[in-house]
Amino acid sequence: MSTTNPKLFNFFEDVYAVVRLIPKGRVTSYGAIAAYLGAKGSSRMVGWAMNGAHNVKPKVPAQRVVNRNGLLTGKHHFGPSDEMEKLLLKDGVKVENDKVVNFAKVFWDPMVELSIED
DNA sequence: CGATTGACGTACG
DNA sequence: TCGTACGCCAATC
Numbered sequence: 001m002s003t004t005n006p007k008l009f010n011f012f013e014d015v016y017a018v019v020r021l022i023p024k025g026r027v028t029s030y031g032a033i034a035a036y037l038g039a040k041g042s043s044r045m046v047g048w049a050m051n052g053a054h055n056v057k058p059k060v061p062a063q064r065v066v067n068r069n070g071l072l073t074g075k076h077h078f079g080p081s082d083e084m085e086k087l088l089l090k091d092g093v094k095v096e097n098d099k100v101v102n103f104a105k106v107f108w109d110p111m112v113e114l115s116i117e118d
Numbered sequence: 119c120g121a122t123t124g125a126c127g128t129a130c131g
Numbered sequence: 132t133c134g135t136a137c138g139c140c141a142a143t144c
Contacts, residue, residue: 030125039140
């Protein structure tokens with residue numbers, strides 16, 4: 001905690017907040033969240049924030065967050081290798097070959113959905 | 119305290 | 132089109 005200032009630590013909370021705002025049947029990418037928070041180049045921090053997504057309450061639907069290719073890169077972090085796919089499928093998101101089907105169609109961009117401009 | 123890693127993404131050849 | 136390099140910042144070794 002000494003290396004992490006409370007103010008900067010809020011970045012993680014923002015990530016969790018945005019992820020929780022993801023509608024059912026939709027997915028987004030780490031970079032999209034990072035860009036929305038103004039940390040476009042810090043996409044890794046989003047992924048690192050998700051690392052604690054299981055530890056926060058209410059739990060964060062991290063399964064709705066995939067990489068830019070729509071690939072379920074973090075599925076291994078859910079425990080069972082098919083847990084993430086199962087959660088997405090339950091949300092109505094089809095997953096095939098560890099990848100989101102119609103990714104562009106189910107893609108939920110916080111920059112647009114949350115209306116950055118008027 | 120320095121080096122390495124990591125659920126990413128972009129740039130370059 | 133594909134592979135490699137680098138940046139980003141925090142946590143871990």
